[in-house]
Amino acid sequence: MIEVADLTKRFGRITAVERLSFTVPAGRVVGFLGPNGAGKTTTMRMILGLDHPTSGTVRVNGREFAQLDAPMREVGAVLDAGGIHPGMTARTHLRWLASAGRIPARRVGEVLDAVGLTEAAHRKVGGFSLGMRQRLGIASALLGDPATLLLDEPVNGLDPEGVLWIRTLMRDLAAEGRTVFLSSHLMNEMEETADRVVVIGRGHLVADMDIEEFLRRGSSGYVSVATPHLSLLTTALSEAGAAVEPAADGSRTASEERLAVRGLTAAQVGELAARYGITLHELTPQAASLEETFMELTRDSAQYTASGSVGGSGGDRSR
Ligand SMILES: Nc1ncnc2c1ncn2[C@@H]1O[C@H](COP(=O)(O)OP(=O)(O)OP(=O)(O)O)[C@@H](O)[C@H]1O
Numbered sequence: 001m002i003e004v005a006d007l008t009k010r011f012g013r014i015t016a017v018e019r020l021s022f023t024v025p026a027g028r029v030v031g032f033l034g035p036n037g038a039g040k041t042t043t044m045r046m047i048l049g050l051d052h053p054t055s056g057t058v059r060v061n062g063r064e065f066a067q068l069d070a071p072m073r074e075v076g077a078v079l080d081a082g083g084i085h086p087g088m089t090a091r092t093h094l095r096w097l098a099s100a101g102r103i104p105a106r107r108v109g110e111v112l113d114a115v116g117l118t119e120a121a122h123r124k125v126g127g128f129s130l131g132m133r134q135r136l137g138i139a140s141a142l143l144g145d146p147a148t149l150l151l152d153e154p155v156n157g158l159d160p161e162g163v164l165w166i167r168t169l170m171r172d173l174a175a176e177g178r179t180v181f182l183s184s185h186l187m188n189e190m191e192e193t194a195d196r197v198v199v200i201g202r203g204h205l206v207a208d209m210d211i212e213e214f215l216r217r218g219s220s221g222y223v224s225v226a227t228p229h230l231s232l233l234t235t236a237l238s239e240a241g242a243a244v245e246p247a248a249d250g251s252r253t254a255s256e257e258r259l260a261v262r263g264l265t266a267a268q269v270g271e272l273a274a275r276y277g278i279t280l281h282e283l284t285p286q287a288a289s290l291e292e293t294f295m296e297l298t299r300d301s302a303q304y305t306a307s308g309s310v311g312g313s314g315g316d317r318s319r
Pocket residue numbers: 011014015016034035036037038039040041042043185310
């Protein structure tokens with residue numbers, strides 16, 4: 001588990017992360033999303049003890065990184081897949097890491113196998129494709145068989161087969177009870193991979209919730225309902241707190257009307273209709289895409305960041 005509490009990081013006049021709090025639970029794949037410059041890398045670096053917070057705390061498996069006895073066995077990370085000496089072979093690089101982390105040498109063969117690099121183990125990293133470097137980065141992260149994994153943009157540069165491979169690997173690692181935290185700007189990819197999302201904009205938390213709930217927050221997601229009992233259903237839905245309007249496609253027949261319902265799940269609409277004995281001819285969740293919801297919820301953040309004024313006078317820096 002990763003616990004981030006009231007975390008702030010300033011670089012001079014720039015506030016990269018401000019009063020950020022979230023928890024990454026074990027056993028789930030959690031996506032870390034935010035526009036460029038939102039503070040994802042800075043947050044990951046603080047989780048790994050590579051940057052010191054201006055204020056606030058980060059705990060990994062209940063302890064601060066500096067207090068971990070054997071960090072490589074507790075946390076595996078890929079922050080920059082390019083940062084490996086080009087003259088080293090994959091095997092030499094991993095052997096060197098293993099000995100630095102006091103990890104048995106037999107793990108090198110195991111992780112090369114796990115990431116599909118056994119055949120390329122004797123080749124120099126300088127000749128590796130970006131996808132192979134990503135695989136090697138993941139092999140390094142897995143070396144200590146850590147309970148927690150952090151990956152910054154892990155699918156960058158991967159072909160579709162590689163993306164599918166990462167997705168399956170991350171899900172398998174989470175299913176083993178590990179904490180898996182992945183940053184990405186590829187929303188659709190994250191929709192397929194993550195169970196939960198932590199979304200930030202301008203260094204502030206925008207959302208920390210299961211993907212389904214996040215998608216419901218976006219106004220572009222709704223439940224499409226067709227019924228011959230329009231006014232009865234509209235009243236019941238409104239009393240339950242839903243926003244109801246005629247469906248945008250305007251389709252209707254003489255005996256039914258279609259509504260767009262926001263604020264309730266399809267299951268809640270169905271249960272409500274059953275309670276009042278209202279016949280439904282259709283009940284269809286129309287999910288917003290992760291990308292649409294993300295754009296909607298971070299629009300202000302993105303504009304602010306794009307204006308280049310992060311940390312400037314128009315911001316909401318409290319100090
Ligand atoms: N060492 C540093 N010195 C000064 N400013 C920094 C430093 N590191 C990050 N920043 C600034 O902090 C803000 C957050 O950057 P960060 O790299 O964490 O964002 P990000 O969400 O990872 O973005 P991207 O997706 O573009 O990598 C940016 O405004 C960035 O310019």
